[in-house]
Amino acid sequence: IKSYIFKVVSNIAYRLSKKTTTLSKKLQYQLPNEKKNSIIPLGIDTDHFKPLDMFKARSQLNWSASKIYILFPAEKNRLIKRFHIAKQVVDELSNDEEIVLVSLDEPNLYSRLPLIMSACNLMIFVSKHEGSPNVIREGLSCNLPIFSFDIGDVSEHLIDVKHSDIIFNENIKKMRKRIQNFLLKNPNARSNGRKKMVNLSWCNHAKSLIKLYEKNI
Numbered sequence: 143i144k145s146y147i148f149k150v151v152s153n154i155a156y157r158l159s160k161k162t163t164t165l166s167k168k169l170q171y172q173l174p175n176e177k178k179n180s181i182i183p184l185g186i187d188t189d190h191f192k193p194l195d196m197f198k199a200r201s202q203l204n205w206s207a208s209k210i211y212i213l214f215p216a217e218k219n220r221l222i223k224r225f226h227i228a229k230q231v232v233d234e235l236s237n238d239e240e241i242v243l244v245s246l247d248e249p250n251l252y253s254r255l256p257l258i259m260s261a262c263n264l265m266i267f268v269s270k271h272e273g274s275p276n277v278i279r280e281g282l283s284c285n286l287p288i289f290s291f292d293i294g295d296v297s298e299h300l301i302d303v304k305h306s307d308i309i310f311n312e313n314i315k316k317m318r319k320r321i322q323n324f325l326l327k328n329p330n331a332r333s334n335g336r337k338k339m340v341n342l343s344w345c346n347h348a349k350s351l352i353k354l355y356e357k358n359i
Contacts, residue, residue: 194260282335
C-alpha cells in the first residue's frame with residue numbers, strides 16, 4: 143500500500159512540476175515527458191570509497207588469504223535484497239577454494255565498507271527492485287568486480303567495466319556460470335570501475351546541481 147501511495151504522489155508531483163531531475167536514463171525514459179527532466183546521478187564519497195590492497199584489507203579484517211569472499215551488500219533479512227538467491231548461486235558454485243558469502247549484518251559498517259569491498263573477490267547483486275543503488279557506485283569506486291541482475295540503472299554503470307557482468311531475465315544459472323568463469327580464470331582480478339566514478343564525486347555532484355539550478359532560474 144505504501145509503495146502504491148508513493149507512486150501516485152510522485153506521479154502527481156511530476157505532472158505539476160515544470161522541471162524534474164532523475165538519477166538515470168532508465169528512470170528518465172519511464173516518465174511521460176522526457177523534455178521536462180534532467181539526469182543527475184547521485185554522487186559518492188570517492189575519498190572514502192577507494193581501492194585498497196586485497197590482502198592488506200583481509201589482514202585488517204582477520205580474513206583468510208586463500209578463501210573466496212563474495213559480497214552480498216545488504217542485511218540478510220532485507221527481503222527485497224533477496225539473500226536466498228545470492229546464497230543459492232554461491233552454494234552451487236563448484237570451486238576447489240572455500241567460498242564465503244559476506245553480508246552486511248553488523249551495525250555501523252559504513253566506515254569499514256571500503257575495507258570489506260577491497261577484501262572481497264566480487265559483489266553479487268540480485269535485488270527485486272532498485273532505482274539507482276549507491277552501493278554499486280561505491281563498489282565500482284573500490285574497483286570491486288560486480289555481477290548483477292538487470293536492476294535499476296546498474297547496467298548503465300557497468301558499461302565497459304572489466305571483470306563485471308549484467309545477467310538479464312534474472313537467470314540464476316547464467317549468474318552462477320559467469321561468476322564461476324571469473325573465479326576460474328582470475329579470482330583476484332579487480333575492475334576498472336573507479337575510472338567511471340571519479341566524475342561522480344561529491345564535489346562534481348554539487349557542481350552539477352548548481353549548474354542545473356542556474357540554468358533554470
